Amino acid sequence: MTLYIFYFLSFLAVLSAFMVVYSKNPVHSVLYLIVTFFAIAGHYILLNAQFLAAVHVIVYAGAIMVLFLYVIMMLNLNQDTEPHKSNYLKLAATVAGCIFMIVLIGSLKGVEKIENLNAANQSAGLIKNLGQVLYRDYMLPFEMASILFLAAMVGAVMLGKNELK
Amino acid sequence: MTQTLHGIPINAYLMLSAVLFSIGVLGVLYRRNIIVIFMCIELMLNAVNLLLAAFGAYRGDSNGQIFVFFIMAVAAAEVAVGLAILVMIYRNTKNTDIDELSRLKW
Numbered sequence: 001m002t003l004y005i006f007y008f009l010s011f012l013a014v015l016s017a018f019m020v021v022y023s024k025n026p027v028h029s030v031l032y033l034i035v036t037f038f039a040i041a042g043h044y045i046l047l048n049a050q051f052l053a054a055v056h057v058i059v060y061a062g063a064i065m066v067l068f069l070y071v072i073m074m075l076n077l078n079q080d081t082e083p084h085k086s087n088y089l090k091l092a093a094t095v096a097g098c099i100f101m102i103v104l105i106g107s108l109k110g111v112e113k114i115e116n117l118n119a120a121n122q123s124a125g126l127i128k129n130l131g132q133v134l135y136r137d138y139m140l141p142f143e144m145a146s147i148l149f150l151a152a153m154v155g156a157v158m159l160g161k162n163e164l165k
Numbered sequence: 166m167t168q169t170l171h172g173i174p175i176n177a178y179l180m181l182s183a184v185l186f187s188i189g190v191l192g193v194l195y196r197r198n199i200i201v202i203f204m205c206i207e208l209m210l211n212a213v214n215l216l217l218a219a220f221g222a223y224r225g226d227s228n229g230q231i232f233v234f235f236i237m238a239v240a241a242a243e244v245a246v247g248l249a250i251l252v253m254i255y256r257n258t259k260n261t262d263i264d265e266l267s268r269l270k271w
Binding site: 002003006010013014017018020021026029030033036037040043044046047048049051052055056059060063064067068071072074075077090092093094096097098100101104105108111129130133134137138141145148149151152153155156157159160 | 172173176177178179180181183184185186187188189190191192194195196198200201203204205207208211214215218219221222227228230231233234235237238239240241242243244245246248249250251252253255261
């Protein structure tokens with residue numbers, strides 16, 4: 001049963017990822033990317049990472065994609081105004097991407113099995129466990145992330161201002 | 166030792182992440198619109214996130230998921246700054262074509 005769910009989610013993710021690349025309209029690209037993100041959230045639930053799935057949906061589908069949509073609407077790009085590359089360059093890009101995929105899959109094909117240290121630990125993805133690890137072992141990176149956000153916010157406001165005085 | 170979680174081998178997640186990452190690379194090479202290129206970069210980040218979470222889950226280790234959280238935080242900050250730069254580029258050149266931005270090319 002879960003195997004079928006896995007295959008379905010994988011198929012959905014890969015298909016909509018292709019549609020992100022090949023759809024002409026940027027708004028459609030954003031919508032397909034949201035479908036991909038929901039499929040990946042489903043994968044997180046399959047991996048017993050429920051909190052991660054919730055955060056993924058909130059941050060990506062909720063915040064980042066809304067930002068993308070807002071920028072596309074603001075720049076009025078919601079029709080196909082994009083000048084496309086020449087067919088020669090498109091063919092070169094497709095061939096290069098396929099070769100990259102073949103190399104990546106081929107190099108990962110023969111990986112050794114990973115040691116399963118504590119397979120009984122099914123609660124690794126629960127919020128209680130994650131919170132303890134995050135606030136005990138990763139306290140400094142957590143605080144650094146807040147400084148990063150402050151810097152990013154100031155930078156975005158500075159860049160977005162109409163004229164700099 | 167069991168290598169499977171719900172009967173799904175870890176290699177399946179490796180393949181899925183490799184395919185998603187490759188599609189992201191293909192999108193960056195294929196498109197000219199900067200916004201779509203940004204989205205493909207997000208796709209690549211998500212492929213890596215999925216693989217990190219999968220390894221963490223298969224080892225029963227929370228640290229992988231913590232790393233995914235930090236990657237998400239950095240991605241959110243990156244998108245905010247990147248889209249601000251994109252709006253500024255649009256204001257200067259009146260389009261979002263990546264081939265127009267070749268002034269730094271030698």
